[in-house]
Amino acid sequence: MPDADRPQELPARLLTDPEMIDACRVRDFARVFRLVKTKAGIYPSMIARRCELTPSRVGEVIAGQRQLLHMDVIERIADGLRIPGHMLGLARRVWETPQALVVTEREAPQEPEPEPQTPAALPGPDVDSILALATRTSLNAATLEAFRSSIEDYWRRDDQHGGEALRPAIVGQLRHVVGLLKENRPPSIQNGLYGIAAELARLTGWTYFDARQYNQARAYFTEALQLAKEIDDRQFMANVLACMSLQGTYQDKPADSLAFVTAAQDQARSAADTTPRVLSMLSMREAFAHATLGNRDSTHQAIGEAHRHFERIRASDPDPSWVAYFDETKLIVDTGIAHGRLGEAATAEPLIADALRREARSNQRGRAFHSFWLARTQLDQGKLDQACDTATQALEPASAVASERVSGHLREFYDQLAPHRQEPVALAFEARLRALLPPVSGSLRP
Template sequence: MPDTDRPQELPARLLTDPEMIEACRVRDFARVFRLVKTKAGIYPSMIARRCDLTPSRVGEVIAGRRQLQHMDVIERISDGLRIPGHMLGLARRPWETPQALAVSERQAPQPPEPEQQTRASLPGPDVDSILALATQTKLSAATLEAFRSSIQDYWRRDDQHGGETLRPAIVGQLRYVVGLLKEHRPPSIQNGLYGIAAELARLTGWTYFDARQYHQARAYFTEALHLAKEIDDRQFMANVLACMSLQATYQDKPADSLALVTAAQDQARSALGTTPRVLSMLSMREAFAHATLGNRAGTHRAIGEAHRHFGRIRPSDPDPSWVTYFDEPKLIVDTGIAHGRLGEAATAEPLIADALRREARTNQRGRAFHSFWLARTQLDQGKLDQACHTATQALEPASAVASERVTGHLREFYDQLAPHRQEPVALAFEARLRELLPPVSGSPRP
């Protein structure tokens, strides 16, 4: 009798079936489970065992009475049914590594170094799980504050170095906090955990967005929305929708961007105690959406609203921690970028230059990003020497941070230089580009 609990590959004909592909893409697990049953012979009770779900929950999903939206559940379905991660909007799963590759890595064993021996002495993940079950997790307000402090540290390091290398740690902490939510706790602690999980999900989505992996970013942003909705944190839901609006501008979906930021503003206005800083940030995201649509009047109106709200900020305002980054230099530089998106380069240039002079030097990604915007506005006005000088200065912070978004803006500026490639200042920029950012696949090649 075959071991039905052992995960095995789904038939290739099912994984390539257009109906299965579409069901996975939209995460319609009722359809997924029905297709797995009819075309792979994996019945609901087997689905439940493999995915660590209860049979009744699987039955409710198939009947359309329940939806599965939490990321940890989606990951268990991917792993239990062996559905490749990309089909469900996830990162590549560990089991997707070809077996031949895994074997070849062990063909020439080397004597372990002392450091390797130390690592091998640590308990494996299965043992960690058993020990966790035997330990009662005690949480207090101080524990929640420690979680929030670690999130702030993640954001700081993300600004300095990019989020690519941080992502595994962030996702690990997200899974840990989601696991804690399964236990019964006092409402104040439980609500705090939901808020922390929502922030970690948004941060994970942000790292994917900054890497221009938009499908994965949207999945985690959506998870953050669900978690925030559990505690009716409408300000935070507005924040996540604003992130999704910004992403839509990068995906050249300006109508989606405007719809998302309008929904964000609706959430913020319906919340009690929404602060002027939050409303100012949301108005500026609205300006970006209008500018991407080419709507000059809408952009100028939204910029005016952003500055009006910012002028109402008081030191005593109970601003959420996630909006404190939106200070005066950020307001000014975003105003300049909105004008730049409209093609109003002469208005944009002094605003971006002023903000850069006041921006913290530890924010490597922000300085690179804003410097490339300044260079673009200078080039748009025919100031070739200034533009190349500004872009050259931007290369050092750009080389210090792993950000595909920054690299994308570098490509755009490099393409804009095409008519001037033989000019001495453009050649000097290219030489510095070669030195600091060696070409990789898909990056500009001087």
């Protein structure tokens, strides 16, 4: 149904009004229609059109001259006025759950990579060949720095908007850089290109992971590992393995997650230049893996290691740029999430709340993730009002970013809310959810 024709939601204040709740409970449609008119501005002619009734019949109901008892009519009223089914003693209506919450894990078709074209003496009609020829004689340290700057910009925009729209540009740049590697260049330039290609492959894998397209993500993470191995960049190999470990927690494969992070730590410890910040990040990923497995003591031990490594960080450390995101705020929120995964909600809640107060507003995806985690820990403790308020605040950043992982966190909270759906505060949250993420054009849909 087009947006213009879709029935609009009733205001949350009306759906939570005690008089409206009572009128619906006893199916007093005279009162329901009067309240809808006075508090939502939906007049009898509009009520009739929405509910497939005649205007005269609606007028008779409002005047108390007719009752509406047939189930099909009551269902039309629920659907036409967007009154949640349970308020009228009906089953949950199809429209009550936004499409964003019923999206299932998806995988992109596994298409073979096209065979790279052998460079000709003159460029072919494709842009990559032209770019390769144009840069063949001018590639230098400044060019490498430009590539690195573009990668940092991709990551920044990925945090703000999600990586779905960025992926074609990232993949295009990855293939361009891989093409440049086929030419003979000075070792410093060649090694720099390998590092850039590895970062672009990891970023591509990350965008697929964020979209829950796990097979594609694994393929690009593997490519990133191979590229980093060419220059023996063990810190970066550890970083890629840590990404694969995190993916394991989302795929409900905690044993894989622990194996990947153990391999990551082995790579990091074997590198002479691994910094405390990198080791701290890896210990926190280990904590996630143990928490997913339900290993309480091992989780606490890994959290302790993460904090001990973090305390050793110095401003002069030669941290790689890709680990700069792992600051004190990130350490705090990840600590809270690890406790939350263990079911230690009382410990997790203040940590996640503190991190949210510190977190940059521009990191839309991170704020949405962490807000839903906070809401879940509050609900675990029976704090229904606080949980719904926190989740409601998370809806705006969630609707601003294209991320199936965000949708997944929202679905988990929504499912956890099921026993409380008839409470007014939960009803208000659902109304706001449907307003921001309508069934047909939900902005979280992939």
